[in-house]
Amino acid sequence: MPMNRIQFQPGLSLSAFLRDYGTEAQCEAAVVAARWPEGFVCDRCRCTRFSPTHNGRRLWQCKDCGYQSSSIVGSVMEHTKLALTTWFLAMYWVTQSKNGISALALMRYVGVSYPTAWLLRHKLMQVMFEREQATLLSGRIEIDDAFLGGEQPGRQGRGGNKVPFLAAVETDLRGRPQIVRFDRVDNHGIAAIQAWATAAIAPESLVLSDGWPGFTQLSSLVQCHEPHITGHGPKAAKHPEFHWVNTLLSNLKTALAGTFHAFAFRKYGHRYLAEFAYRFNRRSNLKAMLPRLLHAAVASSPQPLRKIRLPETAC
Numbered sequence: 001m002p003m004n005r006i007q008f009q010p011g012l013s014l015s016a017f018l019r020d021y022g023t024e025a026q027c028e029a030a031v032v033a034a035r036w037p038e039g040f041v042c043d044r045c046r047c048t049r050f051s052p053t054h055n056g057r058r059l060w061q062c063k064d065c066g067y068q069s070s071s072i073v074g075s076v077m078e079h080t081k082l083a084l085t086t087w088f089l090a091m092y093w094v095t096q097s098k099n100g101i102s103a104l105a106l107m108r109y110v111g112v113s114y115p116t117a118w119l120l121r122h123k124l125m126q127v128m129f130e131r132e133q134a135t136l137l138s139g140r141i142e143i144d145d146a147f148l149g150g151e152q153p154g155r156q157g158r159g160g161n162k163v164p165f166l167a168a169v170e171t172d173l174r175g176r177p178q179i180v181r182f183d184r185v186d187n188h189g190i191a192a193i194q195a196w197a198t199a200a201i202a203p204e205s206l207v208l209s210d211g212w213p214g215f216t217q218l219s220s221l222v223q224c225h226e227p228h229i230t231g232h233g234p235k236a237a238k239h240p241e242f243h244w245v246n247t248l249l250s251n252l253k254t255a256l257a258g259t260f261h262a263f264a265f266r267k268y269g270h271r272y273l274a275e276f277a278y279r280f281n282r283r284s285n286l287k288a289m290l291p292r293l294l295h296a297a298v299a300s301s302p303q304p305l306r307k308i309r310l311p312e313t314a315c
Contacts, residue, residue, distance in 0.1 A: 011286035027084035
């Protein structure tokens with residue numbers, strides 16, 4: 001069997017990371033390059049002329065309006081008390097860990113307190129979530145309904161105490177997975193699935209689903225919808241038309257169970273789902289994943305703790 005080039009790619013080694021981002025000056029230069037790739041631009045008046053100044057951190061002062069800005073103002077890193085080297089080290093472990101990294105492990109690897117590690121992780125996961133919301137699937141797409149969480153004692157029926165979400169995998173002409181989306185939904189009813197499909201799937205797509213009634217309206221939203229009656233249990237999960245969506249769902253649940261002992265599924269599940277999708281969708285170039293996350297982080301809005309602790313529906 002030939003070696004899987006994506007699976008065995010070298011990625012970004014720790015020594016290479018420290019060579020490129022080992023000092024505060026290197027990290028600052030990387031942030032500046034990501035935020036202003038063509039040179040400084042004032043956020044208020046769009047002027048490109050500035051005077052350098054310092055106030056604990058390097059600042060750029062616009063020569064027209066006098067507005068002072070640091071490289072992290074307006075980004076997810078705004079108001080941070082952490083060194084940029086700490087942020088970059090957190091981004092390294094988040095992007096280069098195949099199954100993710102828990103806040104407890106990040107605390108030990110980065111050298112911060114647990115609350116700080118938790119907040120760092122969730123800020124970076126929020127950046128990933130916002131990036132993944134713009135992903136539009138097209139072509140051949142396998143979709144399935146799924147749940148996160150555990151059973152509630154004494155409660156029976158579909159889902160129990162679990163949190164519903166939808167899984168969708170875009171495949172290429174050879175049937176290989178290209179892009180995945182995992183999205184929280186209020187339920188698996190027709191209205192919720194229709195709203196999700198409108199935002200996540202291109203109209204010219206071929207969509208394959210099981211026979212769940214919530215998928216019936218997909219025929220009016222996409223070029224071709226093929227429902228397949230799969231039944232229930234292990235045999236249904238082996239249906240050939242849904243090989244990749246079932247495989248990635250299995251990988252997702254294994255990664256979550258193996259990395260995180262527990263988390264608030266109903267409140268934060270959307271971020272954990274997006275983190276898995278973010279890494280999978282960029283798996284072909286592990287070395288570039290950290291710079292890409294950096295570009296997304298400087299383009300993201302500030303995420304104070306009070307906002308991070310809000311559930312998805314309140315964000």
